[in-house]
Amino acid sequence: MADAVTKLAYEALQQGKSLVGVAHKEISTRLMELVAPAGAPKTLPIPPQMLKDLQASHKALMEVDWQEAEEGLYPTALLFDAPWGDWAARYPLVWLDMPSTWTRRSERNVRDLPRDVETDNYPDYYLQNFHHQTDGYLSDHSASLYDLQVEILFNGTADPMRRRVIKPLVQGLRAFADRPASSLRVLDVATGTGRTLHQLRSALPNAQLVGLDLSSAYLRQANRWLSQRPSELPQLVQGNAEAMPFAEGSMQGVTCVFLMHELPAEARQAVLDDCFRVLEPGGVLVLADSVQLSDSPQFEVAMDNFRRVFHEPYYRDYIGDDINGRLSAAGFSGIRASSHLMTRVWTATKP
Ligand SMILES: C[S@@+](CC[C@H](N)C(=O)[O-])C[C@H]1O[C@@H](n2cnc3c(N)ncnc32)[C@H](O)[C@@H]1O
Known part of the structure; x- marks a missing residue:
């Protein structure tokens, strides 16, 4: 009952x-x-x-x-x-931010970034206003609104879609069932504000969690949000997912949520190659991103509208990309995938 x-x-x-x-x-x-x-x-x-x-x-x-x-x-x-309280307090700021978003969209200005950004520290494809959002991924202001903006975009389904990485991850980690849970390291690539890490912590209370992102502002926001429960605080590392500052074979699990569609094709492959490198043999990669034309042709109009409303320069290429082929090229085996509303989840193992 x-x-x-x-x-x-x-x-x-x-x-x-x-x-x-x-x-x-x-x-x-x-x-x-x-x-x-x-x-x-x-x-x-x-x-x-x-x-x-x-x-x-x-x-x-x-x-x-x-x-x-x-x-x-x-x-x-x-x-x-x-x-909830935090989001309620921030909701008016989402509205206040909108006129500047509209101006950028009208002027087709996609390089409106904070003046003090050290552009040499980032790949060129990253230095854009993804979703037309103010400051791109490069300010505390942007990081403070991001979660709420994503919730609105996905009509409240962002976390349920992110949670679809949990089951294949937990199943994949069974390959290391003979080790103490506290020795297992799980890396969330492009962790952003840490929403996926938060979900993972509930499922894997003892594992060592690590989050990596290029944006120090987003990592600060993740730190603020996750440190409300200090026992949960994962290690947060700034870095490029194409060449991560982790040793070869140092992770037993890797997740990566909503990154692939924001990368040009070569960077997509470089990220998958580096996920393969940092995994220990037997380790599992769980990748979640937008559905694609081949698996969800019935949602083609929704995919097209997403690209029309938001600045998503690599989305059109992404929805036609062969992710299975890229995973194989990186060296992964046991590749399988399933779709959940607008999210496709791939699971792959390092032999
Ligand atoms: C759409 S957000 C997804 C964030 C988070 N995974 C989520 O579920 O909300 C994309 C994230 O990828 C990060 N990112 C983009 N390119 C990156 C790269 N080459 N290396 C590391 N992080 C990157 C951005 O800073 C941003 O936080």
């Missing part, structure tokens, strides 16, 4: 988030059409069948999220966990 009520509460929460996300996007698009019509994105209408498919996939995502909590992969409390 208690379980049924909790499940209902979870579904109601997800439906509520979805409504807020849809309403927010509808209002902001209408406002932009009024205030900055030249830059307002021209999106394609969602066909009725696609809407039905999206609703069915959303339902399936909630179901698998609930089931995997029931299986004990992570606590049910994680399904309700979010910095």
